[in-house]
Amino acid sequence: MMRASRNHPGWWAALGHRLSGLALALFLPVHFLVLGLALDSDAALDSVIAWTDQPLVKVAEWGLVMLLTLHLGFGLRVLALEFLPWRDPLKTLISLGAGASVLAGLLFWIVAL
């Protein structure tokens, strides 16, 4: 059961950060493997580019970029929290700022696709 004492923005941000971090650790090797293949030869590159035209792969790559923006946003939130001198109102600002940066990342990548 979800502990009631965890239901606040800081905790959800930390959960998002951890899950996105773990997902990145799983997906990045695959991502680099694909890039590595592309560097190997022209034929491989072409086939990889053809492969990336598939909608499913596009969605996967988009997910990877989203994870990175998400993780970056939450990571910057932690760094701001720990390295900037702050008191209470700043905490809300930082949560909002992190949320906004994540949203901006999301929008950017929807447009880029």
Added chain:
Amino acid sequence: MQDTADREEMLTVEIWRGREDGALQTYRVPRRESQTVLDVVTWVQRNEEPALAYRFACRVGMCGSCAMQVNGKPRWTCRTHVSRVAENGLLRIEPLANLPRIKDLATDMAPFFEKWQGARGRHEPTRTRHEPMAPVSSESPARKAANAGIECINCAVCYAACDVVGWDENYLGPAALNRAWTLANDERDADKAGLLQAVSQSGGCHSCHSHGSCVEHCPVGLNPTAGIAGLKRMTLAALMKGEL
């Protein structure tokens, strides 16, 4: 809220009985105006369950002895109004999380206080009582940082709310580290090196993930996360200067 003689409003109250292997027991408690959660527990003890074990002393939010889990959240029960926490007339009252249980609502606070010592949470004086008092400007940044954290009442609400305390039995926890932060900013403290050593050991300030559950729940509005972040910066600076 009004009490009428013919149809008294009642609360359904579940209270933890026993030790770790106990169970919730349900009581019906009359609703009163301006009733606190501690009032509810006391009503049960006086009217239904004389053997119910729980702690309180001051009843005004000074002593820090009355903290319990109320509907899943750690709270100071003497200053928590039923009207703010009851969900459809239901209260679930359990012993404070992250601490060994002794009986019913009483927990063993020893690990909590031992960690204050672990964080070197005591003043090491620079002067004896025979010397004049040290002049400390209330305007200095260090004094302001210390002042922001000194009103802690040792209630362990933050300790019960912190996930890292639950994961790592060596973690000193928000209250002890907050106390260390106030001392680190006290120019009358004689052993800053020892203090920074104590808080940077394994289970010290660097174990904190800045979740902020402590800030969220501290009943007197302290901000242990900010103090712990301050300790992280201070220990890092000391390390880079070769002082740690």
